Amino acid sequence: MMRRQVLVTGVSSGLGRAIAAELDEAGFDVWGTVRTEADAAALRRDGDRIRPVLLELTDPESVERAAGRLRSSGPLYAVINNAGAAVPTPLEHADPAMITELLATNVVGPLRLTQELLPALRQARHSYGDARVIFVGSLITAVPLPLFGPYALTKHALVGLTDSLRAELAPERIRVSLIEPGVFATRxxxxxxxxxxxxxxxxxxxxxxxxxxxxxxxxxxxxxxxADPAAMAAAVARALTRSAPPARQFVPGHARLVAAATRLLxxxxxxxxxxxxxxxxxxxxxxxxxxxxxxxRRARGARQAARDRAREAARA
Ligand SMILES: NC(=O)c1ccc[n+]([C@@H]2O[C@H](COP(=O)([O-])OP(=O)(O)OC[C@H]3O[C@@H](n4cnc5c(N)ncnc54)[C@H](OP(=O)(O)O)[C@@H]3O)[C@@H](O)[C@H]2O)c1
Structure with a gap:
């Protein structure tokens, strides 16, 4: 059977890199966006099967070019809008131009990309019965955090965006999910x-x-x-392979717990x-x-080293 094509944005590092690797492993034909030729070359050098596409989300022409490349490659089963950025600063001192750029990166660019890819997603819907769109939000929609106001406003925007898009595309069996990560160890x-x-x-x-x-x-x-980005990658893979993907999901366990607690408090x-x-x-x-x-952490490391030494000694 042909591998279904999927696009993951922001695969140069972090969650995007882990998601792309997991989807490749799960049998998808993965395209991944990067911003520089150097990152594209690094992907190829790593021997990954992930196919790089250049994309700068704040540049409408770049979004159009990347989408055009994907549209000409046939049906696209899923787009995973993962790329994103955070700029911590007190809102009092936040430059409006910076907020506009952050909105372009985290909200408007991903929406534009999804709009441009809808023809390819519709093709996939005809071939496979449905298609998927995933946006990567953040646990910040559940927790008030000072300094992260500019970031929070973009991730809250994704809640509204995905709610409307989910309703609009459901009749066509293009399923929209928002996955909101807690704290993951990334760059x-x-x-x-x-x-x-x-x-x-x-x-x-x-x-x-x-x-x-x-x-x-x-x-x-x-x-x-x-948390290990592998947990996020697994959640995305599940959202692509389950017959009914979640509308909105916090990942991993600590994020679900915090989100539930904040609903009660x-x-x-x-x-x-x-x-x-x-x-x-x-x-x-x-x-x-x-x-x-x-x-x-140091004490745990020392205990583990002592156990390893004892095991070595017993074997000798
Ligand atoms: N890690 C966490 O704890 C956490 C928590 C909640 C939500 N998230 C969300 O998870 C997603 C992935 O973040 P991460 O933690 O994996 O961070 P990361 O390692 O910094 O990766 C971010 C990715 O997005 C790309 N990117 C940033 N701005 C872009 C732009 N204007 N156009 C195109 N690509 C752009 C980056 O490319 P370059 O390498 O070229 O900059 C990179 O590939 C983001 O949406 C983030 O908000 C992360």
Whole structure:
């Protein structure tokens, strides 16, 4: 049987890379978007079967070119709108031009791409009985988080977008899902870490100092202790292979738990937690947590090494 074609955006790293590899493994013919020739060459060099397509989501012509390339390759069973970015900053200091660009990356570009790919998705619907569209959102739609306002507004937009698109395309059996990841260990957190360090820290009011002091630690913790992207890849693969994909799903377990808890807790409790991050005490608490997690990880590593040595000695 012919492998069904699917497109994953943002496969240069992180979740997109893991999703593309998992779908290839699951028997799909995977196209993956990257932004540079160097990343396209790296994909080819890695011996992956993933076929690179150049795509810059903020550039309408680039979106049109990438979609045209896909349309000329026959039926497309699924598009996974994974590529995305985050720019942490207090909303008070957020440059509107930056917000427009972030919306283009996380919302308008992915919508434009999906619009352009609908003819190829409709072809797949005729060949296979249905077709799929997945948007990658974020757990941030369930949790109020200071500094992540620009990112949160784009991911909240995806909730509305997917709700309407799901209803509009359901009669054609083009099924739309929103998968909202919790904290995964990817480069997005290292980028956030560096971006926070580059923010002007001492404006005249100095109002956000504690928050800006805590943010790099939070980003490093997320990068170090985030979930394995394989869990996200598995969820996407399930959403493509199940007869009834989820309309909206938080992934992995910790995200489902947090989302459920935030539905039960009163907003003022959540707000108090979020606001505490912006205090000196909150920042100190986070640093203490980071040190504790680090010690736990080192102790676990040392115990494992001791067990390995004992096993080696027993074998010798
Ligand atoms: N990791 C998490 O904890 C987490 C949590 C919630 C949601 N998410 C979402 O998961 C998705 C994947 O993120 P990730 O964690 O895997 O981050 P990542 O490692 O930084 O990957 C992001 C991908 O998107 C691409 N990209 C960024 N801006 C783009 C643009 N304007 N046009 C085209 N491609 C662009 C990047 O390409 P370059 O390499 O060229 O920059 C990269 O391939 C994002 O939508 C993110 O919001 C992640």
């Amino acid at each position: 997005i957190w290292l980028r956030a870490h560096d971006q926070v360090l580059r923010l002007p820290r001492h404006r005249s009011d100095d109002r956000y100092r504690a928050l800006l002091d805590a943010a790099p630690t939070v980003a490093l913790l997320a990068h170090r202790y985030g 009163p907003t003022r409790v959540l707000d108090a937690g979020a606001a505490a991050l912006g205090t000196d005490r909150g920042a100190a608490g986070l640093r203490a947590l980071a040190r504790r997690l680090l010690r736990l």
